[in-house]
Amino acid sequence: MDYDIEADWQLLNTCNYRCDYCFFPGEVLGEKTVLYGTPDEWADAFSATGLTWQLHLTGGEPSAYPDFVDLCAALTRRHVISLNSNLTQTSLADFARRIDPARVSVINAGLHPDERARRRGLEVFNRNLALLHDAGFPIFVSVVATPDVLAAADDIARLPSVPGLVPVPKLLRGSYRGQHYPEAYDEAEREAFRVMSRKARSAYGAWRAARSEPPTIDPFADDDFLAGTPPFRGKTCAAGSRFVRIEPQGDVFRCGSDTAQQGNILTGTFAPHARPSPCNSGYCFYFCRKYTGAEYTSRQVATGVLAGPSLVPPHFVKRLGGALQRVLRR
Ligand code: SF4
Numbered sequence: 566m567d568y569d570i571e572a573d574w575q576l577l578n579t580c581n582y583r584c585d586y587c588f589f590p591g592e593v594l595g596e597k598t599v600l601y602g603t604p605d606e607w608a609d610a611f612s613a614t615g616l617t618w619q620l621h622l623t624g625g626e627p628s629a630y631p632d633f634v635d636l637c638a639a640l641t642r643r644h645v646i647s648l649n650s651n652l653t654q655t656s657l658a659d660f661a662r663r664i665d666p667a668r669v670s671v672i673n674a675g676l677h678p679d680e681r682a683r684r685r686g687l688e689v690f691n692r693n694l695a696l697l698h699d700a701g702f703p704i705f706v707s708v709v710a711t712p713d714v715l716a717a718a719d720d721i722a723r724l725p726s727v728p729g730l731v732p733v734p735k736l737l738r739g740s741y742r743g744q745h746y747p748e749a750y751d752e753a754e755r756e757a758f759r760v761m762s763r764k765a766r767s768a769y770g771a772w773r774a775a776r777s778e779p780p781t782i783d784p785f786a787d788d789d790f791l792a793g794t795p796p797f798r799g800k801t802c803a804a805g806s807r808f809v810r811i812e813p814q815g816d817v818f819r820c821g822s823d824t825a826q827q828g829n830i831l832t833g834t835f836a837p838h839a840r841p842s843p844c845n846s847g848y849c850f851y852f853c854r855k856y857t858g859a860e861y862t863s864r865q866v867a868t869g870v871l872a873g874p875s876l877v878p879p880h881f882v883k884r885l886g887g888a889l890q891r892v893l894r895r
């Protein structure tokens with residue numbers, strides 16, 4: 566799938582679950598969802614940037630967004646989407662019917678076993694998992710590796726009912742029940758994590774090999790980071806040019822909440838950075854790892870974004886066509 570720029574788009578804050586490791590407190594997860602644009606307004610606004618986007622829809626729970634399937638249908642006319650979902654919503658059946666799997670780069674199905682048990686949610690999870698898998702969507706199951714999950718790894722592995730879709734363990738990060746993870750894992754938990762990771766890599770081996778690039782949120786090698794994740798501050802990063810974070814109202818930021826705003830998608834004021842620059846923030850480990858990679862930092866520009874200093878907006882440059890772009894780049 567070819568795209569110029571990727572966005573971590575927090576579509577909404579709302580979620581029907583209350584996982585105790587969630588980054589959002591309960592009052593945020595319980596907020597009423599606000600719609601800032603119609604599906605066509607959003608799709609037109611992304612297209613007006615002149616760029617092809619890979620839009621990672623997250624939340625909250627993205628499939629709880631009221632116009633979720635219409636939005637996905639509008640966005641995927643020109644762009645590519647990916648999705649983090651707890652697979653609880655009835656909208657996913659409509660999604661499986663109407664959305665072209667070729668326009669979806671990946672679905673990360675979060676298992677969340679404690680909430681699943683509290684809310685009797687396993688049946689609906691497995692129903693949606695089977696629907697999406699059978700419809701041809703690229704999908705894997707992940708589970709946040711709490712100490713309880715690691716202690717019951719074999720039982721957890723049996724929860725998804727689609728053969729081969731075993732849960733991939735995700736590192737627990739940050740504060741959890743008074744301890745700071747991943748540093749707080751003890752040696753038995755680390756070993757249980759490694760075993761789970763190895764089984765997951767084996768189960769998804771062919772699926773991963775067939776992909777043109779790994780999923781951006783890629784927990785398959787999280788066992789490399791059991792002692793802690795590497796620091797990124799100061800490293801050259803393409804966030805701001807090849808990657809941005811978008812908030813529910815369309816405001817765009819390089820990544821962390823302390824980065825400067827780069828305009829708004831809906832008002833047509835989005836302005837990507839011209840080139841990679843040193844990391845000046847803190848953000849999600851997976852995006853940090855991807856956009857400090859040589860593939861993004863050595864090749865300075867996305868299609869349509871000038872390599873050198875430029876006063877020409879990138880969406881205008883893209884419309885100029887190949888020959889004129891080459892002249893401008895000299
Ligand atoms: S399903 Fe995801 S967004 Fe919802 S509470 Fe759990 S971790 Fe948070």
Ligand code: SF4
Binds near residue numbers: 821843854
């Ligand atoms: S916080 Fe991560 S995504 Fe943001 S600039 Fe630093 S390395 Fe890049």
